[in-house]
Amino acid sequence: GPKVLQIPSHQIIDMGQMVTLNCDPVSNHLYFYWYKQILGQQMEFLVNFYNGKVMEKSKLFKDQFSVERPDGSYFTLKIQPTALEDSAVYFCASAQGDYAEQFFGPGTRLTVL
Amino acid sequence: QQKVQQSPESLSVPEGGMASFNCTSSDRNFQYFWWYRQHSGEGPKALMSIFSDGDKKEGRFTAHLNKASLHVSLHIRDSQPSDSALYFCAASEPASSGSWQLIFGSGTQLTVMP
Numbered sequence: 650g651p652k653v654l655q656i657p658s659h660q661i662i663d664m665g666q667m668v669t670l671n672c673d674p675v676s677n678h679l680y681f682y683w684y685k686q687i688l689g690q691q692m693e694f695l696v697n698f699y700n701g702k703v704m705e706k707s708k709l710f711k712d713q714f715s716v717e718r719p720d721g722s723y724f725t726l727k728i729q730p731t732a733l734e735d736s737a738v739y740f741c742a743s744a745q746g747d748y749a750e751q752f753f754g755p756g757t758r759l760t761v762l
Numbered sequence: 763q764q765k766v767q768q769s770p771e772s773l774s775v776p777e778g779g780m781a782s783f784n785c786t787s788s789d790r791n792f793q794y795f796w797w798y799r800q801h802s803g804e805g806p807k808a809l810m811s812i813f814s815d816g817d818k819k820e821g822r823f824t825a826h827l828n829k830a831s832l833h834v835s836l837h838i839r840d841s842q843p844s845d846s847a848l849y850f851c852a853a854s855e856p857a858s859s860g861s862w863q864l865i866f867g868s869g870t871q872l873t874v875m876p
Binding site: 705 | 793794796803804805806807808811850852854857858859860861862863864865866867868869
């Protein structure tokens, strides 16, 4: 089936540094999402993105977070600066339509020291 | 209070048995419900969606929705060890921007014992 790729699979950084998480969505999908999951708990919505713009963001999407998809390449989540509580697995998802099935990547495990 | 409450937290069934999961939502804005499965170290994968009252069957999986009580369930018959995973229900609701947002339940860890 359609696959979403995420790079890197694991990232360890020091608190205060910047990190960029990369997502390669399914090629014909138009809607993109980031979710945060801590220790196998529920998936929590961060942000969705369509047509070059953020459509909706949750309370978890702090001012230090930003998303973009420059030139139709990777869909990225940037955190600058990072904090200890940002340690989690971040999942990217993409979908053909806003209420269509979302396809998730394997996640990036972020560890902030 | 969580908008999507899922039970049980964990479940063990013997191989060939029936596994059942439940979700109750507290928001009548929810329009679509999804069941996702997540194997360890992987991202969630959609099993099925349901948006009409009643049952929806796909192979060994049957989802049931009761909109009046905001209750959705998933049943897996003839459970296999490969079904062992974390199962999430998720509900779609329209957000203030007009886009749709998926709200996930807390998950049920299923273990199928050979």
